[in-house]
Amino acid sequence: MRYIPTTEKQKEEMLKEIGVSSFTDLLKDIPDSVLLKTDLNIPGPINEQKLTERIYDISKKNADFFSIKPLVGAGAYRHFIPEVVKTITAREEFYTSYTPYQPEISQGNLQSMFEYQTHIAKLTGMNVVVPSIYDGASATAEAVLMAMRLSKKNKILVSSLLHPHYLETVRTYTEPHKTEIITIPYKNILTNIENFEKNLTDDVAAFIIQSPNFLGGIENVSEFARIAHQKNILVIQVIAESLSSGILKSPGEADVDIVAGEAQSFGMDLNFGGPYNGYLASKMKYIRQIPGRIAGETTDKNGNRGFVMTFRAREQDIRREKATSNICSNHALNIVAGNVYLSLLGKRGLKSLADLNFKSAHYLRKKLLDTKAFSGPDYPFFNEFILKSDKKEETIDLLMKNGFVPPLDLSKFYPELEGYLLFAVTEIFTKKDLDFIAGLFSR
Amino acid sequence: MKLIYEKSVKGRIGFSIPEDSFDEISVDIPEYAKPHKEYDLPEVSEPDVVRHFTKLSKLNYGVDDGLYPLGSCTMKYNPKINEKLANLDNFLYAHPFAPERYVQGSLQIMFELGELLNEITGMDKFSMMPAAGAHGELTGVLMIRKYFESKGKPRHKMIIPDSAHGTNPASSAMAGFRVVEVKSNERGGVDISELEKIMDEDTAGLMLTNPNTVGLFDENILKIADIVHSKGGLLYYDGANLNALLGIVRPGDAGFDVLHLNLHKTFSTPHGGGGPGAGVVGAKKELIEFLPSPIVCKNEKGYFFEFPKNSIGRVRAFYGNFSVLVKAYAWILSMGPQGLREAAETSIINANYVLAKLKDYYKPAYDRTCMHECVLTGKEYKKYGVKTLDISKRLMDYGFHPPTIYFPHFEPYAEETIMIEPPESESKETLDSFIKAMIKISKEARTKPELLKEAPHSTPVGRLDEVKAVKNPKLHY
Structure with missing residues (x-):
């Protein structure tokens, strides 16, 4: 086997050094009744050439996704990824290394964590950043558990426009803790603030609001935070489309307490849903309750700057059942991806790209409305919007036939939105593409 | 090494923004969501970014660089x-x-x-x-x-x-x-x-x-x-x-x-x-x-x-x-069925080989044949003022990633542990040079303990002050 260097002759030498006469002598702790007596019934071994052909053939059973562009986002956005992101993340020093428990030979990862924490701190306006939780949904669930620990209360209010997968994840994570979850309905595709106020009682730990929300709507987070804070309720903002940070008010400026984000838009491929990269950010005063690895700056014995994992007393390998979370491995390589991506874009790039997404989404919506084949509510949105089609199935078919992944049929998640489709538009669509799409419906 | 922020030069960019213009779209984001504070990200060109991250990567140690014998982590070759x-x-x-x-x-x-x-x-x-x-x-x-x-x-x-x-x-x-x-x-x-x-x-x-x-x-x-x-x-x-x-x-x-x-x-x-x-x-x-x-x-x-x-x-x-x-x-x-079994067998032989060769120098937590990893201890070097941590840091000077240390920990068997997992992708030659280094370190511990306590000597940075990182938290630039 080409991945195993030891030869049969060497094995014999080694067994001799160990002081046993055969390999099976090393298995004497294992009860005979559980020892496998036959080979596993699996295919292989297949050689590298056949393996390549086989998996290439399987991949061909997928649609030609490079060419067919998605008109759907809903928590997974196709943005253009500069090649440099791949070049760097494909360096073995990054992708074949372990968690940086030995900082002297892990400064690459640790400094990259620190730089990325800086990017996210600037974009969120927060002082503490945990650069990797598995994804936006698990980060949201961790934020909820964190808020419950901080407040010692277990009732939470959740906007009904939180990504449905995120809400389901929150339900799974909180189920053992007898958490009461109240969903706040929406009105005009934004979270209903009157209903929110009505539900504000002293026993509420936190309010979770996604902005831009699941239907693309830009929420008035500042106003929700102002009201929530009058009752000492923690505010968690979820950001599933992180590119929006390029032009929207930061959670910090809106006085949010905890941010749970999904950074997939910062240099990660769609990959059928993962791996992406969640992050958590909070005000400094909450650092002892935030879960996950954090890099901090320090010095070595000669006074040189260096970085280590810090505030480790929160973590499972030290605190066991008293840890803030069980999280150990995260999605560290995607911290590097996000760091490279944001460094390439810089302030000007991120702002221009976010602005372009905003404008091109508004352009398509207007063009589609002009065709009269669609109708829909007016509301402030970022790069996703909903429209109603009276012939939903035909619309979806037409878009698929013309080489697009269709927008999301919302009736799956919101039965009252039967006929509505959730469109996403990013910079991968040129103006010509958008004109072509609208043209399909104008006759 | 400088941070990417310390390399920023106003006016640079590393990304080509698509040219399409949508000037006819006059919609603006709502007043309540407009930022009043500007954020700054670094302004660097594409070559700046490539050099920066390439240099950063060289401060890291990966499996492709050499043995990574972290116990319970199975750091094997990634095809x-x-x-x-x-x-x-x-x-x-x-x-x-x-x-x-x-x-x-x-x-x-x-x-x-x-x-x-x-x-x-x-x-x-x-x-x-x-x-x-x-x-x-x-x-x-x-x-x-x-x-x-x-x-x-x-x-x-x-x-x-x-x-x-x-x-x-x-x-x-x-x-x-x-x-x-x-x-x-x-x-x-x-x-x-x-x-x-x-x-x-x-x-x-x-x-x-x-x-x-x-x-x-x-x-x-x-x-x-x-x-x-x-x-x-x-x-x-x-x-x-x-x-x-x-x-x-x-x-x-x-x-x-x-x-x-x-x-x-x-x-x-x-x-x-x-x-x-x-x-x-x-x-x-x-x-x-x-x-x-x-x-x-x-x-x-x-x-x-x-x-x-x-x-x-x-x-x-x-x-x-x-x-x-x-x-x-x-x-x-x-791998196929035979390859999978060969992986297990080889990893078990590797671990027992390391155990057999090192047990006279580092007392095993349990002196028995093991499976794919062996747990040794550094207890005996305490009398020379040398901690298990020092032993592991010294290994870096010999070009190896240290094993897992201080885990598992339970008294009275598993204390000052050194947990070594040499997966099947490691050759006998690699194991022999690791064993040689570990034996050399055991001698150094007795004769030149300072060398261990000050280790590592050859890494991009020396031992880092973890207490300071908590006392004066600096979590972003």
Whole structure:
């Protein structure tokens, strides 16, 4: 086997050094009744050439996704990824290394964590950043558990426009803790603030609001935070489309307490849903309750700057059942991806790209409305919007036939939105593409 | 080394913004969402970025640089072809909300990987959803929780050995269980008489890593399973150390009811500096209905998502760390049944070889033949003022990544531990040079202890002040 260097002759030498006469002598702790007596019934071994052909053939059973562009986002956005992101993340020093428990030979990862924490701190306006939780949904669930620990209360209010997968994840994570979850309905595709106020009682730990929300709507987070804070309720903002940070008010400026984000838009491929990269950010005063690895700056014995994992007393390998979370491995390589991506874009790039997404989404919506084949509510949105089609199935078919992944049929998640489709538009669509799409419906 | 922010020059950019103009769109973002504060990100060109990150990467040590003998981490070679196959366009650009008929290839990989893992572990159905080992543990213990609830008899305790990874008790606590610790005995396994005492009808089960973290296969496994099952409990298998058992033992045949596997350990997918991996969860028949939703199934028309009737729900968005699954699938097919067994055999021989060669210099926690990893201790060097930490730091000067240290920790057997896992992809020559370095260090500890206490001497930075990092927290630039 080409991945195993030891030869049969060497094995014999080694067994001799160990002081046993055969390999099976090393298995004497294992009860005979559980020892496998036959080979596993699996295919292989297949050689590298056949393996390549086989998996290439399987991949061909997928649609030609490079060419067919998605008109759907809903928590997974196709943005253009500069090649440099791949070049760097494909360096073995990054992708074949372990968690940086030995900082002297892990400064690459640790400094990259620190730089990325800086990017996210600037974009969120927060002082503490945990650069990797598995994804936006698990980060949201961790934020909820964190808020419950901080407040010692277990009732939470959740906007009904939180990504449905995120809400389901929150339900799974909180189920053992007898958490009461109240969903706040929406009105005009934004979270209903009157209903929110009505539900504000002293026993509420936190309010979770996604902005831009699941239907693309830009929420008035500042106003929700102002009201929530009058009752000492923690505010968690979820950001599933992180590119929006390029032009929207930061959670910090809106006085949010905890941010749970999904950074997939910062240099990660769609990959059928993962791996992406969640992050958590909070005000400094909450650092002892935030879960996950954090890099901090320090010095070595000669006074040189260096970085280590810090505030480790929160973590499972030290605190066991008293840890803030069980999280150990995260999605560290995607911290590097996000760091490279944001460094390439810089302030000007991120702002221009976010602005372009905003404008091109508004352009398509207007063009589609002009065709009269669609109708829909007016509301402030970022790069996703909903429209109603009276012939939903035909619309979806037409878009698929013309080489697009269709927008999301919302009736799956919101039965009252039967006929509505959730469109996403990013910079991968040129103006010509958008004109072509609208043209399909104008006759 | 400078931070990317310290290389910023006003006016530079490393990205080409698409030219389309949408000037006719006059819509603006609402007043309430307009920022009043400007954020600044670094302004650097593409070559600046490439040089910066290339330089950063050179401060890191990866498996491709040399031996990485971290115990219970299985830092084996990451095959290059698997990286390429996971990055095929049709996989990479697949949107998770694309219609099922557009993603038959992706679903096939997920389904077939599950079938392969069923055969390898003796389980009946896998969920590909969990993102990491600890995430898989949480999923598994939530399933156990739901299993008892669905019977109308919820249970509140989970037994965990003192040798277990910290994630086990942390996951159990997250799932609402009260953690009860069971001690290790003088042979390195679970203390059976203590287990008998604490196992009762309010205990949901036992989480066991086998081989455990001292590198020993629990010789009483059948008795343990019997004790847990006789009180109606379930047995959870932490798959962190499955590498030792490939083709030798199937956890499903040894009485385990639910398990997770770390695809980034046993199944060769890269660790990525701490992830992403995958912590897929396998269940025996009685527990399939509790798996996270959705799972991938197959009928005559093709592959599709199904929603188990008593599912614990989702533990994340979408379906799993797909690209990691492709790599694990490719590795299993490349190895085949003989290759898998050869991997286990070689890793066991490697660990015992290191143990045999080093036990006169570093006292083993348990002086017995081990499985795929061996646990030594650095206790005897305390009298020279040398800590286990110093030994591990000195190893860096010899060009090796240190083993896991101070874990496992339980008195009186496992103290000042050095946990060494030399996976099957390491050659005898590499092991010999590692052994030589360890022996040399043991001499240095006695004759030149200062050399160890000041180590490492040849790394980009010297020993770092971790206390200062907490006292004066600086968490961003």
